[in-house]
Amino acid sequence: MTTAFASPSTYVQGKDLLKTASKYIKPFGDHGILLTDDIVWGLVGQRFYDYLTKGGLKIEHVQFGGESSPEEIDRIKEIAAKSDAQFVISLGGGKTNDTTKAVGDQLKIPIIITPTLASNDSPCTRLSVLYSEDGSFLKYLFYDKNPDLVLVDTSVIAGAPVKFLIDGIADALSTNVEAQSVRRARETTLLPLQTQQTEAGLALAERCEALLFHYADQAVAAAGDHTVTPALDHIVEANTLLSGVGAESSGLAAAHSFQNGLTALSGDVHKLSHGQKVAFGTLLNLVLEGASDERLVRFLTFEHRFGLPTTLKDLHLENASEDDLRKVAELTTQDGETIHNMGFKVTADDVLEGIKAVDAFSRSYFG
Ligand SMILES: [Zn+2]
Known part of the structure; x- marks a missing residue:
């Protein structure tokens, strides 16, 4: 019998964690992309972006289109590759997380997940659910490893x-x-x-x-x-x-x-x-x-x-x-x-x- 266990490399959870997050992110490099949808950007994204950039990180904000589709993954991958991103951060729900995991896996750069909801278990796993652009289920993608860093701000979760x-x-x-x-x-x-x-x-x-x-x-x-x-x-x-x-x-x-x-x-x-x-x-x-x-x-x-x-x-x-x-x-x-x-x-x-x-x-x- 062969048994196996896998998990994110690091999991950090705390109140107002996003206000102190840069120390956890900096070991992965000094520039990367931040993926959020419009709504999350307005709620917490802009503040998180300002905090990270003021702290010396070079972050490119990429607006998430809403579907974890192959097309969206390709589009974001291109942006991340062009800016030579050293890591990719997801700030959002399951589909934002799943897209980020696919982008990080394909570019072989560290994946950082900051969930804004505790509604699903996508932040910590090594798989994504892919949908077509019209929202119908396509397939699961499995990866070689789980996300490198998961940052859970409980005050953000409690705000939802x-x-x-x-x-x-x-x-x-x-x-x-x-x-x-x-x-x-x-x-x-x-x-x-x-x-x-x-x-x-x-x-x-x-x-x-x-x-x-x-x-x-x-x-x-x-x-x-x-x-x-x-x-x-x-x-x-x-x-x-x-x-x-x-x-x-x-x-x-x-x-x-x-x-x-x-x-x-x-x-x-x-x-x-x-x-x-x-x-x-x-x-x-x-x-x-x-x-x-x-x-x-x-x-x-x-x-x-x-x-x-x-x-x-x-x-x-x-x-x-x-x-x-x-x-x-x-x-x-x-x-x-x-x-x-x-x-x-x-x-x-x-x-x-x-x-x-x-x-x-x-x-x-x-x-
Ligand atoms: Zn489930």
Whole structure:
């Protein structure tokens, strides 16, 4: 058995971190590019740029077009190459981070990620999700290493609408459920190395779940009030570091396959975020693995408390036909999906019944 663990080289998290960030960046060189979209530029980007340039760094601001597409990656790569950038900094959400990772990988320069949201685990992983210019999914890109530096300013995270933190909590909640499925099955992880879990990877996934159950209520209240507290610190770390590294080094299973399976349908279900779709997928993972009532209820009530989808109605699928649900189940179980990491054969039929079981259990539990 070969096991592997990977993570960003350095992860730094703190309140007002962007105001002291240059000391972490300077070891990588004195000039680079800063990628932000328009909105982030107005909120924090310009201030961050002014701070870095006043501190002696030569930074070129590049406006992100909004899609992590091959075209956008090529465009930014050209700008970075022309200015002979020594590093590339992302300031923004998942798509800005994913584009930055691709640019840094292709130019072989250090990648610095400064997430403005704790809504997903893109900052710490060695992969990007690529979309076409019109926003449809294209493929995953896997890299040889994780980002060189991740800088998380908790006051920036707390300044964002709280729904983004809840999305991140939902995505993070799946981490240990899926990691335990992969552990039982002795399957390979998400790292592009065909390797199995280390105890370190599994420990992060378990700690991720523990932090969510201990601190999510307090953290959501604090973030709703745009306040940084120790509980928020714990949840930001769970959503960003533990969820990302935990998932990557411990593997995925049914929860994320379900979120992929939902692309079989069009319509309002896609108004939901990645985390919201994964939330239902986590319950499906638990039902398929045969989790106890106690464990299922623990996750169900946690998700319900934060307004996450636990029924077909919550997924805007209350009027979906049997055929539509079967299409989701079939896509969820297509070849190559991580649902085949469960350790036993999972058919489209099993998934279809599992989806209905989650819906029925949730409806009967909450009356
Ligand atoms: Zn996810």
